[in-house]
Amino acid sequence: MGIKKISKDGFSGLIEGLIAETTVIGVQSKGDKFVYDLLGSSANLRLDYDVTILPPKKYFLQPAEILLRFDGEKYEAEFDDEEFVLVGVHPYDMIAINQIDKLYSEDNFDSHYMRRRENATVIACDVARASENVFASSMGTATVSEGFDILLTDIGDFYVAESATDKGEKLLGKAEGVSTAEDEDLKAREKIQEENKKNLNKHKLGCKPSELPGLLEKAYNHPIWEELGKKCFSCGSCNQVCPTCYCFNVQDEVNWDLKSGTRKRVWDGCLLDGFTKVAGGHEFRKSRADRIKHRIYRKGKYVPEKIGGEIACVGCGRCVGACLTDIANPVKIYNRLIEDIGIGK
């Protein structure tokens, strides 16, 4: 697949064309923040954004989605087969999606998620502006090399556009204003990416991401978990905004006829009370300290063990801003552990 460049006008035209024929979701401003939403005009697209409130995961694993419909005793699986284009995915969010792709396709193939993933065309873009709490540079997630169909890098009047799939190639083929990316364009892109690898770093992790599982190996009984547990409200916001959280609950809804209805899955969070509670009242992970620990271990050790070592915190910084009591920042936790117990063997 190739790397080309496309004029900004050409790209706007491409988006307008897509809006006319399919569902296009893109990053737009909302107050002084940014969100993914249905795009009505290319003029509303804000590829210069810093971070969105919620990650783009919500288009693949929806906050509430129908898994099945039932009528009497008959069940029928429901799949969402609408094609859509998702524009503006930052590298760290792309990497989070790539991770969930693995988790939802391995072992037991989740076709509800995977079909949405197949129906999507993803236009990613390199970060143009660092958000307040991003630490992707620390996590090695400031740039991305796979998962997208097209990756854009803003180099002034043009975007460098790398297509990684047939879908992406075809789409660029339709656009106007596309030309060969010259050496200087590629250099300009490389410069931006190299800078992002250093500068998307508002919180600096004191070790390599690959050293985190080893660090956690030794931190299970550290006092920090109790300290944080005392401050946590158990509100689940840190789960809610996280691009790599993928736990869910399942609920049935019955129609007026009391016969037919839907079985839905809805986002759930391991910080919430009741997440592990069974009939009879026994709760397996009752203390907040244990739940905070679980979140950090899941991101830094358990999920990595399932997906080949990649750390399941991509440094988007959303949880840092979402936590009212300012305890969710993974870097602060890791750095404290490094300080207290060190990373060596």
Add this chain to the structure above:
Amino acid sequence: MSGRREDRSIYQPELATVRDRKMLNETELYLRLSMDSGVLEYKPGQFVEVSVAGIGEAPISISSSPTADDGFELVIRRVGNVTNAIHKLQTGDKVGIRGPYGKGLYPVDEVKGKDLIFICGGIGLVPQRSFIKYVLANRGEYGQVTIFFGTKTVAQRLFASELSEWDKLEGVEVKETVDKPEEGWGGEVGVITTLIDKIDKDIRDAMIFACGPPVMYKFVLLALEEKKVKAKNIYLNLERKMKCGVGKCGHCQMNNYYVCIDGPVFCYSKLKDIPEAI
């Protein structure tokens, strides 16, 4: 229907028909079911998700042995929404089934020739019964079988006539205890560990299988330690909240293990490295 995995949902229940039902006591319902399409193939220790449209699903252990050829059996305690709805099912009714799930890690082949001790607390007898019946169907391949069964009250006992049938078999011994005895009770009195404490032979080479409420395990493990049983000879059948059964929803996780896909039966030597397990 095409066979593409993309066209199938791992959350889609298949229909089964209730062939037989009876109440075993006040709260526990016995069901014998058969799948409407084909046979459910399973191993001792596996479970199914039972689905009631409009209410939800509940993970329920398979209580019959795979050696049985007339469907499969479940025993359901009435404790909440889904289990209440399951209790309303009548013979001939349809119910949704997904599974079987879990690895069903009873070491069916590894323990051949060994003495087996089953420690069952209350409804913990239900999953164990699958392996017990499997062992009894292949009697010659296993050593002495001891079954401990403890309930709070006499009224909560399960499969009482089956237990006394088993007790009559050569090389099988059944011992029962209740927390609160009543007139005419001939078994032991006290929690299940009383039965373990009273074992008067060397059980270091026996294989132990335990299933019961979460609080039971700590005490059973202590009692077994007294008897010098090694961790590798002990298997525990764990319960957790489950919302999917297929390793996705996250509810059943204990440290880096998922009880639904890695268990629910675990060797205690493995559980020792899982602080959230017991």
